[in-house]
Amino acid sequence: MTDAPRSKTWKIGQIAELVGLKPFVLRYWETEFxxxxxxxxPKGQRVYTEEHLRLIRIIQRCMHEEGMTLEGTRRRLxxxxxxxxxxxxxxxxxxxxxxxxxxxxxx
Numbered sequence: 001m002t003d004a005p006r007s008k009t010w011k012i013g014q015i016a017e018l019v020g021l022k023p024f025v026l027r028y029w030e031t032e033f034x035x036x037x038x039x040x041x042p043k044g045q046r047v048y049t050e051e052h053l054r055l056i057r058i059i060q061r062c063m064h065e066e067g068m069t070l071e072g073t074r075r076r077l078x079x080x081x082x083x084x085x086x087x088x089x090x091x092x093x094x095x096x097x098x099x100x101x102x103x104x105x106x107x
Contacts, residue, residue, distance in 0.1 A: 015048045032070050
């Protein structure tokens, strides 16, 4: 595995090399993890973003390092999405409370 280059998008071969996987593994994961579906160019080429890279690394860690099954990895991703949504909701509530306590500091 190498460090992520400055590019914000990668083609399948580039991202596969970046994370140390074969392209066919990423294509298979796309069928198992809908949130990993890459952007497609007009010619049908896959384009991956930094968010895709983050997801690939999470899936890779769950399956290859922690030995989780596909189903276990799906559950882990779903838990993370729920946590992210809850965190966003709590942050909004905190901002609302702060603005009530000190209107001068409100955004």
